[in-house]
Amino acid sequence: MKRRYWVYLFLFLLTVVNYVDRVALSIASSQIGKEFSLSPVNLGYLFSSFLWLYAVALIPMGLLVDRFGSKRLNAWGIGFWSLATALTAFTGGFISLLATRLLMGLGESTSYPAGGRVIREWAPASERGIATSIFHAGSLLGPAIGAIGLGWVVTTYGWRAAFLVAASTGFVWLAAWLIWFRQPEDAKWLSEAERKHILSSRNAVGTRGSIEPQRLGFAALARSKTIWAIAFTHGCAVYATYLFLTWMPSYLQAEKGMSITRSALFTAIPYAGAAILGVLIGSCSDRYLRGKDIAGGSRRAVVAACLLMSALILLVPGANELWLVMLLLTLSLTGCTAAVASNLSLVNDLLPSKKDSGTAIAMISVGGNGFGLIAPIATGYVVSMTHSYQAGFVITGVLVLTAAAATLLLTRRPITSTETISDVCVTRNA
Template identity: 30%
Template structure:
C-alpha cells in the first residue's frame, strides 16, 4: 500500500464525517442519560422522601448494567440483522422514552424498573455505531472514527454533572429527565432521516462511494458469499474473538475505577473538596478524550503511509494497556498532583487502547454482516468487568482499611494481562478465515 493510493480523490464528498459527528452526539447523549439518575438520585430521595439504604441505591444504579450486559449479545446480532439505521433509531427511541418517563417513578421498585429498562434500551447503541463506522470509513480512517465514537462516552460522562445539576437547579429533577429524553427522541428522528449506508446515501457522491468501497470499508459489495454465511454462534470458535473478549474485559476492569471509585478516591484518599473535584477531577477524563483522538489520527496516518494494519492495531492496544498499568504508581505518590499525573497517564493510555479495540470488529469480521455482532460480543465481556471491578475495589478497600494500594496493584496486573492477550492471543487484524460449520 502506498500513501497516494489511499487519499480521497479530488471532489469526493465528506458525508462520512457528518455520519461520524451524528454518532458522536448520539453516544454522548447516551452516556448523559446513563449518568442522569446517578446525579439526580439525591434530589429524588429528598423530593419523594424515600430514605433509601446504600444497598438499595446500589441495586437501583446497578440494575442498568445487568440489563445492558444481558441484552448486549442480542443487541449486536440485532444491529447486524436490521442495520445501523434501524438499530440505532430503535435504541435511541427506547432509552429516550424511558428517560422521559422516569419522573413517574415513586419508589424503589419503579426506579429499579426504569433503570433496568434504560440498560436494555441502550445496549444496541455501541454495536450500531461501530457497524456504521466500519461501513463508512476505510481501514486507514477507522481508528480515528472509533476514537471519536468511543470519546462520546467520556464527553457524556464529563458533561453529566454540570448539565444535570444545571437542569435540576433551573426547574427540578423531573426536568432533567424530560429534557434529555426529548433530546434523545429528536436525535432518533434525525438519525433515521439522515443515516443511510454509503452506497444508498444521497449526499455521498460517486467519488466518495468509490473511495470507501475500494479501501477496505465493510460493505455488502465487498463480502464473499461464504463469509456472509458464517453463523453467529460460530464466531465464538475463533481464538481471536475469545482474545478480544478477555482483552476488553481487562481494559474495562481498570476504566471502571474512573467511572465509579475515582471521585471517592480523590475525596477520601487525597482530601479534595467539592470545588477541587470539579476542576482537578476532570483532568484524567480530558486527557483521555485528547489521547484517544490523537492516537486515532496517528494510527490512521501510519496505515495510510503503508504500515501493516495488524502491527498498528497491536501497538496501540498493547502499548495503551501497558500505559494503563501506570495506575499502580498513583497510590504511593505523596503529592496529589503526582497521583493525578499517573492517573491521567493511565486513563489516556486506556483510551488510546480503546481506539484499536473498537476498530477490531471492522477489521476481523468475516463479512459486513458480523461487525456489530463481534462488537456486541466483546462489549458483553467488557461490561462483566463493569459489574465485577467496582465490587473488587470496594472489597479490597474494606480488607486493607481504606488503602488504595492493593486495588491499584490488582488493576495494574489486569492491565498487563490485557496487553499480553492482545499481543499473543488476538490474531491478525484482517477478516477471520471461513471455517466449516
C-alpha cells in the first residue's frame, strides 16, 4: 500500500468527525425543539448559525495555515470545536445553543483550508482527484454514522448524551494527529522512493520538478476571476449539501411519517451511497484527466457533470415511491458533494504554489459557506410558509444548474498574478 494513503485516511476521519458534530443537531432537533419550544424558523437559524463565524474565519484561518502549517491549525481547530460540541450538552435554551454552535463553527473553519493544504503537500498532481474525494467522503460518511449512531443515542439516552459522544471522537482524532502526522520531508515512516515521488510531482500544477513556484499572496488571489467563479460554483454546491445536512431528517419525519430512529436510518442511506460513489467519481476523474491540460482547468468538466447529477433533486417533488425518492436523493447528494471535492482539486490544479493553497481554498470556502448558511434559513421559511419541502428542492436544483454553466464558462484560466477580472473581461470582449 502507498503509505501516503494513511494521510488521506487521516483527512477522511477529520471530515467524518467534523460532520458527525454538524449533523448532531439535526438528528436531535425533534427533542430539542419540543424541550425548548422552538419553531421551524428557530431551528433554521440554529442549523445555520455554526456557519456564521465559520464563514467569517475561513480566510484568516487560511492565511494562518499558510503561515504556521497544517499540523498546528488542524490540531487547534478540532480541539476547539470538540470542546464547543461538548458544551452543547449543557445548554438551556435557544441563546446558549446558538452560542455553542457559533464556537463550533469557529473551530471547524480550520479543517478545509488545512486539509486542502495537506493534499497539496502530500498528493501527486495525478492523484489529486482521488485524494480530495477521500478527504471529502468523510463529509458523507460522517452524517451517515451520525444519523445511525447518534439517532440511537438520542432515542436511548437523550439528546445531551449525543453531543458528548460526538465530542469525544474529536479528542481521539486530535491525539492520533499529534502523534503521527508529519510533512513528507520529515515522515520517518515514509519510504525514500515514495518521498521522492511526492516531492517531485506535487508542484507546478502537475508538472514534475521540486522547485517551488513563488507565492501569489492574498491580494493577487482576490483579483482572480477564476477564484471568484470557483467560489460561486462552490457556493451553489454547498447550498445543496446543507439542505441535505440540516433538513433531510426533518423532511423524512414530516413528509414520510418516519420516527426519529427510522428517519436516521433512511438519512444514512443517501450519505453512505454518496460516499462510495464520490470516491469512485474521484478515481474516474483522475483517469479521465490523464494526458489532459490539468493546468488549464480541464477538471471543470468533471465539476459541471457532478452539478448536473445534483440537479436530479428537481425530480423529487414528483416522486411518490419511497425507493425512487431515496434514489434521487442519493444521486443528487452524490453530485453536489462530488462537485465540492472536484472544486477543491480544481483550485490546487490551477495554483502554481502550495504556499497559496490554504488561503485559496479558504476563499472559495467563504463563497461556499456564504450560500451554505442561507440554505437552512431559507428552507425554514419555505417550510413555514408552504408547509412543504418541495419548493426548497426546486430552489436547490436551479442553483446547481446555474453553477454548472458558470464552471464551464468562467474557470478556463490558471490562477496567476496577472489573471484579473478586468483582464479576462477585456480578453473575452476582444
